Amino acid sequence: MKVHFETERLLIRPLEPSDAEAAFRWCGDPRVNTYMIYPLYHRVEDVRAWLEGRDADDPDNYDEGIVLKATGELIGSGGMRYHRERNAWEIGYNLRADQWGHGYTGEYLTALMDVIRRSRPIEAIDGIFAAENSKSRRVMEKLGMVWVRDTGYEKLDHSETFAAKYYRRNLPQPAELCDICGRIEQTRAGRNPYFVRELETGWVVLGDHQRFEGYTLLLCREHATELSQLAPDFRAAFLRDMALTAEAVESVFRPDKLNYELLGTGRARHMHWHIYPRREGDTPKPGPVWQVPDLNDDRWRPSAEKLAEMREALGQELDRLCGK
Numbered sequence: 001m002k003v004h005f006e007t008e009r010l011l012i013r014p015l016e017p018s019d020a021e022a023a024f025r026w027c028g029d030p031r032v033n034t035y036m037i038y039p040l041y042h043r044v045e046d047v048r049a050w051l052e053g054r055d056a057d058d059p060d061n062y063d064e065g066i067v068l069k070a071t072g073e074l075i076g077s078g079g080m081r082y083h084r085e086r087n088a089w090e091i092g093y094n095l096r097a098d099q100w101g102h103g104y105t106g107e108y109l110t111a112l113m114d115v116i117r118r119s120r121p122i123e124a125i126d127g128i129f130a131a132e133n134s135k136s137r138r139v140m141e142k143l144g145m146v147w148v149r150d151t152g153y154e155k156l157d158h159s160e161t162f163a164a165k166y167y168r169r170n171l172p173q174p175a176e177l178c179d180i181c182g183r184i185e186q187t188r189a190g191r192n193p194y195f196v197r198e199l200e201t202g203w204v205v206l207g208d209h210q211r212f213e214g215y216t217l218l219l220c221r222e223h224a225t226e227l228s229q230l231a232p233d234f235r236a237a238f239l240r241d242m243a244l245t246a247e248a249v250e251s252v253f254r255p256d257k258l259n260y261e262l263l264g265t266g267r268a269r270h271m272h273w274h275i276y277p278r279r280e281g282d283t284p285k286p287g288p289v290w291q292v293p294d295l296n297d298d299r300w301r302p303s304a305e306k307l308a309e310m311r312e313a314l315g316q317e318l319d320r321l322c323g324k
């Protein structure tokens with residue numbers, strides 16, 4: 001996409017074929033190229049050919065020129081590209097070597113995220129960098145990204161392969177986009193009467209409608225859609241918290257069986273566990289709870305007194321299981 005905007009120290013604008021000479025100062029610099037997948041450029045004409053041949057209007061790709069306001073010089077390029085299969089924006093950039101170490105990349109990418117968000121949501125940002133490239137690691141850490149897994153990549157011409165790190169940041173969505181984030185905000189502000197306990201990876205809340213007595217949810221602290229989007233340690237802790245919540249529900253509400261379901265809500269699909277205590281003959285025909293037509297009927301809202309009682313019992317049991 002072609003965008004124009006300013007940050008404190010930078011002017012962001014589309015790259016043009018006439019930028020070839022300026023761009024050659026990083027495209028042709030072995031220091032900048034060390035960890036890049038594209039081969040080193042040896043001629044300005046080849047940079048111009050690249051600039052002429054690229055699709056600058058791709059709505060899933062923001063690859064812009066970075067101009068230093070103080071001097072008017074084009075000092076680098078890059079941006080973010082959307083990857084549909086992982087619903088994430090991957091960051092990428094090149095900066096002239098004499099401009100490293102001033103935080104320009106972070107300044108640009110932070111502002112770019114705001115620009116993209118005006119037209120579409122950003123649920124996650126991703127970055128892959130060579131394990132030995134500590135400069136890129138610092139850029140990603142400053143953007144709030146954390147290690148997800150080790151990986152590797154190869155230069156396009158197969159001349160070299162690198163051990164690499166895959167970093168990610170899942171971004172909370174504005175409450176109007178995500179019911180669950182909205183509910184979490186309400187809980188944090190002490191305005192959710194269904195709130196039971198805060199665990200390491202999320203919030204335990206009772207369901208609004210108690211057609212199945214003891215119906216409880218665990219809202220994931222991260223605005224993520226799938227378990228695969230969570231960092232391994234966090235994911236393991238999230239699953240542990242789910243098992244713990246289920247155990248507390250089981251011992252307080254004494255069902256014949258628990259149903260566990262990890263669902264998302266609305267467009268934002270913020271995952272959350274539904275834990276439904278099930279009892280013999282509790283649905284018109286055997287099967288999941290969703291067949292019940294009045295599942296969310298207001299007559300299943302517990303009274304304030306009943307709610308307080310359930311909250312108390314479940315909270316105490318969670319405390320006991322957590323060793324508190």
Ligand SMILES: [Zn+2]
Pocket residue numbers: 172173178179180181182222223224268270
């Ligand atoms: Zn959310």
